[in-house]
Amino acid sequence: MNSRLIDRFGVQDTPFFYYDLKMLHGNVDALKAASKPHGFHVHYAIKSNANSRILELISETGLGADCVSGNEIKASIESGFSPDKVVFAGVGKSDKEINYALEKNIFCFNCESIQEIEVINELAEKQDKVAKIAIRLNPNVNAYTHAYITTGLEENKFGINASQLEEVLEVISNSENIKLIGLHFHIGSQITDLTPFKNLCNKINELQQWFLTRNVTIEHINVGGGLGIDYETPDLHPIPPYEEYFQIFKDFLELQSGQEVHFELGRSITGNMGTLVSRVLYVKKGINTNFLILDAGMTELIRPALYQSYHKIENLSKRHLVDISRAKYDVVGPICESSDCFGKDVTLEETERGDLIGIRSAGAYGEVMASSYNLREKAKVLF
Numbered sequence: 527m528n529s530r531l532i533d534r535f536g537v538q539d540t541p542f543f544y545y546d547l548k549m550l551h552g553n554v555d556a557l558k559a560a561s562k563p564h565g566f567h568v569h570y571a572i573k574s575n576a577n578s579r580i581l582e583l584i585s586e587t588g589l590g591a592d593c594v595s596g597n598e599i600k601a602s603i604e605s606g607f608s609p610d611k612v613v614f615a616g617v618g619k620s621d622k623e624i625n626y627a628l629e630k631n632i633f634c635f636n637c638e639s640i641q642e643i644e645v646i647n648e649l650a651e652k653q654d655k656v657a658k659i660a661i662r663l664n665p666n667v668n669a670y671t672h673a674y675i676t677t678g679l680e681e682n683k684f685g686i687n688a689s690q691l692e693e694v695l696e697v698i699s700n701s702e703n704i705k706l707i708g709l710h711f712h713i714g715s716q717i718t719d720l721t722p723f724k725n726l727c728n729k730i731n732e733l734q735q736w737f738l739t740r741n742v743t744i745e746h747i748n749v750g751g752g753l754g755i756d757y758e759t760p761d762l763h764p765i766p767p768y769e770e771y772f773q774i775f776k777d778f779l780e781l782q783s784g785q786e787v788h789f790e791l792g793r794s795i796t797g798n799m800g801t802l803v804s805r806v807l808y809v810k811k812g813i814n815t816n817f818l819i820l821d822a823g824m825t826e827l828i829r830p831a832l833y834q835s836y837h838k839i840e841n842l843s844k845r846h847l848v849d850i851s852r853a854k855y856d857v858v859g860p861i862c863e864s865s866d867c868f869g870k871d872v873t874l875e876e877t878e879r880g881d882l883i884g885i886r887s888a889g890a891y892g893e894v895m896a897s898s899y900n901l902r903e904k905a906k907v908l909f
């Protein structure tokens with residue numbers, strides 16, 4: 527956010543999210559430029575930011591949608607995503623959600639248990655349809671990210687373990703209203719060292735051999751999402767290393783002829799375009815600490831409280847002043863929880879009541895995870 531924008535927003539009620547649509551455009555352009563030459567198919571993970579304006583902008587670029595609930599499928603289709611580019615994952619798909627997805631003829635159900643495949647078969651039969659499914663396989667690859675966003679280990683609740691594959695194929699072959707079209711994987715989120723993606727490719731190659739020896743045709747491999755962003759220095763790397771990321775799959779995945787590769791990216795697309803803008807309510811001196819008490823808290827952005835995650839914090843009102851002294855602050859919200867803290871020992875320009883504070887990289891898993899705890903109002907969004 528530059529100072530002109532601050533002038534524009536300074537009078538606004540705080541807190542609010544500011545989404546930089548130009549930056550989002552630039553991001554999706556870079557994503558397409560990096561994925562197109564390989565013929566890769568990318569689905570935008572709706573759960574990272576489901577704001578209708580954002581969905582409309584992304585759907586116009588032709589990306590598909592990756593959904594984890596019936597309402598996400600509904601929102602994506604209403605925002606212009608084509609149902610034949612919608613994939614649906616999640617360990618707990620309800621009958622209502624499955625029925626809705628069947629009615630809309632989505633591209634693929636990413637199935638996470640044997641019982642789920644049986645239920646989809648039953649419901650598809652009632653609608654006289656054949657549901658296209660991918661098996662979400664648990665590759666047992668460590669993403670080396672926060673435990674709460676690691677999803678590809680055997681002890682995680684996601685996916686089906688490879689040891690159950692024999693049984694899965696048997697269930698599928700007895701299910702007349704199911705067509706197996708793909709294999710699906712997703713190892714975790716905010717992955718910045720790309721090595722886990724190489725390990726994933728190697729694991730997928732092994733698993734493909736298993737299917738080959740049984741003469742089972744797999745039309746597509748869906749490698750999920752999880753590409754991380756630079757939370758520390760968002761201005762240096764506003765766009766994630768898409769080329770390097772896609773090149774790994776090009777180099778390491780051994781594809782069968784005609785096989786498509788699908789991706790499900792969320793955070794990497796929407797993360798850095800968002801800033802949570804908040805006003806300093808009070809500067810409170812503690813014994814060893816100075817607290818900046820903001821009018822935004824974990825109800826607007828829960829990531830620091832939930833995953834101990836780092837967001838760059840800036841004093842938007844004082845940032846441009848050159849000769850100002852600096853101080854260290856614990857930057858906290860107004861919510862009645864000690865975990866309601868955006869950052870400890872944050873060095874900022876000497877800050878006063880009324881200053882605007884920017885919490886950067888809040889475009890993904892911010893607004894969508896907001897709550898009304900303490901009967902808080904939903905923060906506005908400005909573009």
Ligand SMILES: *Cc1c(COP(=O)(O)O)cnc(C)c1O
Pocket residue numbers: 571573574592594615616712714715716750751752753790791792793794
């Ligand atoms: C959350 C999720 C994604 C997107 O993850 P990002 O880290 O935001 O890219 C993709 N696929 C599945 C199945 C998910 O649950």
